[in-house]
Amino acid sequence: MANHWVVNKLMVKYVFMVALGVGMFTSSVHANQDPTAPLGWQAPVKKHTTSRTRLPQLQGILCDEQSRCTAILNNKVVSIGGRISGYTLSSIQDESVMLRRGSKQWRLEMFAENIKTH
Template sequence: MVVKLLGVLFVTVFSASCWAAQDPTAPLGWEKPKQTQSKKKAVVYRVPTLQSIVCSDNSTCKAILNGKVVATGETVSGYKVTRIESERVTVSRGGKQWNLELFSLDIKQ
């Protein structure tokens, strides 16, 4: 008799714990979707903004990109400064190049 009582008690407790593991508000037959591995998000680097170019007498130029003074060979916002001229700054990243200019060449008269 005690064995039967323990058996019934065990079955009752076991079934209650299994039932509690499910969402009681879920529709009948609904299964929780399996977790998928999250994909890595691509990091987007914005092309730096050219604010100024300063050249000294001996043709050494520096530029201000995104508020930071940089020389040729330095990096800013993930872009490498490859050339600084009196009219433009060339930056590169991932095999691509961008020419940044202070003023547009389209002058209307």
């Protein structure tokens, strides 16, 4: 009778461990799904998109009597060294400005068709 008790005890331990393992496996599978979603439904895969910051639009150049100039970019007055939309205004000439972002530079002239990358 004692032998039967040891066999039953081992059997209960084994069944418990198997049930615990199955329970952990199924709970991890279901945790990744929405419980309110229809059966078999999978969430759409998200696409990674990179966003580009648009080049500011040069709308005007203003200079005072001491030849201190500012530029109007995207309806904002910007001085040399000022930043707009992630770009830094590096220089202002009579009819154009230079913008810098990282190692790239752009020359914006008063007319949009004359944008040049340097």
